Amino acid sequence: MRSTYDHMLNKSDHSLRPRRLCESKFILLIALCVPWAAHALSNQLKNHPSPYLALHADDPVAWQDWNKATVKRARKENKLLYISIGYFSCHWCHVMQKESYKNKDIAAYLNKYFVPVKVDRELQPALDARMIDFVERTRGRGGWPLNVFVTPDGYPLYGVLYMPPKQFMSVLKRLGELWLEDSKSLVDLAKADATQGQGPGKPELNRTQIRAYALSIVGQALQMGDEVHGGFGEQTKFPSAPQLEFLLDQVVTGDSEAAKLKSFLTLTLDHMADYGLYDHVGEGFFRYTVDPGWGTPHFEKMLYGNAQLARVYRRAAQVLGQNRYTDIADRTLEFLMRTMRAPNGAYYASLSALDDKGIEGGYYLWSSAQLDKLLDTKESQAYRLAWSVQDAPPFDGGYLPVLGQSVNDIAKTMGLSSTQVQQLLAGAKKKLLAAQAKRKLPVDIKLLAAWNGLTLTAFAEAAAQTGNKQYRQAAQDIRDFLMDRLWNGSELKRSVTGKDHHAIGKAAVEDYAYVAEGLLSWAELTQGKKDFADALVVSEQAWKRFYTPQGWRMGEDSLIGAETGSDVLFDGPMPSPSGILLATSLRLAKKFGNEKLRHRTLGALNSGHNLVRSNPFWFTSQIRAMLIAIAPISRRK
Numbered sequence: 001m002r003s004t005y006d007h008m009l010n011k012s013d014h015s016l017r018p019r020r021l022c023e024s025k026f027i028l029l030i031a032l033c034v035p036w037a038a039h040a041l042s043n044q045l046k047n048h049p050s051p052y053l054a055l056h057a058d059d060p061v062a063w064q065d066w067n068k069a070t071v072k073r074a075r076k077e078n079k080l081l082y083i084s085i086g087y088f089s090c091h092w093c094h095v096m097q098k099e100s101y102k103n104k105d106i107a108a109y110l111n112k113y114f115v116p117v118k119v120d121r122e123l124q125p126a127l128d129a130r131m132i133d134f135v136e137r138t139r140g141r142g143g144w145p146l147n148v149f150v151t152p153d154g155y156p157l158y159g160v161l162y163m164p165p166k167q168f169m170s171v172l173k174r175l176g177e178l179w180l181e182d183s184k185s186l187v188d189l190a191k192a193d194a195t196q197g198q199g200p201g202k203p204e205l206n207r208t209q210i211r212a213y214a215l216s217i218v219g220q221a222l223q224m225g226d227e228v229h230g231g232f233g234e235q236t237k238f239p240s241a242p243q244l245e246f247l248l249d250q251v252v253t254g255d256s257e258a259a260k261l262k263s264f265l266t267l268t269l270d271h272m273a274d275y276g277l278y279d280h281v282g283e284g285f286f287r288y289t290v291d292p293g294w295g296t297p298h299f300e301k302m303l304y305g306n307a308q309l310a311r312v313y314r315r316a317a318q319v320l321g322q323n324r325y326t327d328i329a330d331r332t333l334e335f336l337m338r339t340m341r342a343p344n345g346a347y348y349a350s351l352s353a354l355d356d357k358g359i360e361g362g363y364y365l366w367s368s369a370q371l372d373k374l375l376d377t378k379e380s381q382a383y384r385l386a387w388s389v390q391d392a393p394p395f396d397g398g399y400l401p402v403l404g405q406s407v408n409d410i411a412k413t414m415g416l417s418s419t420q421v422q423q424l425l426a427g428a429k430k431k432l433l434a435a436q437a438k439r440k441l442p443v444d445i446k447l448l449a450a451w452n453g454l455t456l457t458a459f460a461e462a463a464a465q466t467g468n469k470q471y472r473q474a475a476q477d478i479r480d481f482l483m484d485r486l487w488n489g490s491e492l493k494r495s496v497t498g499k500d501h502h503a504i505g506k507a508a509v510e511d512y513a514y515v516a517e518g519l520l521s522w523a524e525l526t527q528g529k530k531d532f533a534d535a536l537v538v539s540e541q542a543w544k545r546f547y548t549p550q551g552w553r554m555g556e557d558s559l560i561g562a563e564t565g566s567d568v569l570f571d572g573p574m575p576s577p578s579g580i581l582l583a584t585s586l587r588l589a590k591k592f593g594n595e596k597l598r599h600r601t602l603g604a605l606n607s608g609h610n611l612v613r614s615n616p617f618w619f620t621s622q623i624r625a626m627l628i629a630i631a632p633i634s635r636r637k
Helices: 002-009 013-033 068-077 091-101 104-113 125-139 165-192 207-224 241-253 258-274 303-320 323-340 368-374 377-386 407-414 418-437 449-466 469-486 509-526 529-546 577-592 595-605 609-614 616-630
Strands: 080-086 114-120 146-150 156-160 495-497 502-504
Touching: 068 080, 068 114, 080 091, 080 125, 080 165, 091 104, 091 165, 104 114, 104 165, 125 146, 125 156, 125 509, 156 165, 207 241, 207 258, 207 609, 207 616, 241 258, 241 303, 241 616, 258 303, 258 323, 303 323, 303 449, 323 449, 323 469, 368 377, 368 418, 377 407, 377 418, 407 418, 449 469, 449 509, 469 495, 469 509, 509 529, 509 577, 529 577, 577 595, 577 616, 595 616, 609 616
Parallel strands: 080 114
Antiparallel strands: 080 146, 146 156, 495 502
């Protein structure tokens, strides 16, 4: 499929000639036949409640919001939709805005030949998931900014990620020409890519097959794993929280690969916590690193990433017997409470990669002069040794602290006791935190149902395991926000804004799935009947709204023509929504003795095996739910 799409844009120049002859006639026809043609598009994003979309309000591109009216206009004018998806803390999204969307020539071409749509991925998760799936299948990789050309009837045609302006303009012109020449062939090509799920199977599972899936994931992980730095991949490194959580479970099974897996997980978790993925001054994890050694992060911090990793490290402390992982989990939750908590007790979506001056990582970097000014001589010496603040700074803005020498080695070098070195380092960190607090970092203040659901699970589980009253109160506050502000008894809002709690975005299957899981974790902490009932009713609405005879829908009332259902949803930066809902449903079925719910869940689990079998590593949440289903009753959770 990828070669088909590449070939589409790389035909010889001879294929352009018919378009040049008929372009003026085509434009005249548009002007005569389309009432809206007389009314040029204008940018619709001014004062948008999404901070990300509001950033594009002054672009010369006539950005439209994603809605039925926009799609209707594309159909009336027979124009391709150019759907550009990004988010507030995305560095390369801002780069493409500066280079291309502020470019008047590019904007003029987009406005004339396409219907340009700007989307905040965090408000349209179903659309984002569908587009990322399309781009990964047709281009071989995904990411953001995510830019997809979509036919007027809603079929993805061609997708690109970040592009320099010259290359981007070339793609725009080529697609514009191809569409004018032969839109029917392009529509047929786009429709040919659409897939449809088969729906539920029989409510029974093959234990041998499921255990084979689990062993396959372990084998894939060890084969793909970086034996030097840990993690997966040879270039960029993502935390892969769903996979890590699954692999920790497999260590407990004690199979033949358990020892090797335990060693690999320890290596991975150590490097993630010791180097550039973790903020050693303000705490919390960045989204990912651009190098295989975990040294150079993309500096955005995401709520969903930190919530998941707090759970992973707490689980790892139990499974791997590493007490320091408990400390990392606690510091991550404390970072969330200190930095990302809203006044109403819910949690903000993300912290920007760019500081208020537009410098990537500027909030987290320290120049040598700044360190000398803030710290006394001994503090500076100890801190530089402890956090590799030596030699030439690796970033334009200075140093990012990463693990250096041990306290004992520093003590020997400086002729001090270990206690004295620890005191120096604690004093240095306190001063850096105070200085950092005076800096400014843009915050995406959206309060998202799904991400707060993940955070509720993290705090509720931590409270259950530790008895920590702060964690319990944090969980209570999130639960109250979700049920009082986002839930009306039968429907969940994606997010709200303003004093009147105006809904923004559209709730998707991930919202219902993660909120149901969070509510169930809260109920297991409180043992309250109403809390269990809340979890059940949210999960029931998820089934009603998103599961069909053709499988799972990622959203309701999709404007995408290719949205026909999937038997299984894959793991991404967050766990598979279907996998989480299925696991939650099994736990609820056990709690309430609900055999109907259990049978429905088993039927959904017994589906999509061809897809799961093709690459189990990306379906760990689904397989985890399968393992829960076949576990002895005493072990089911």
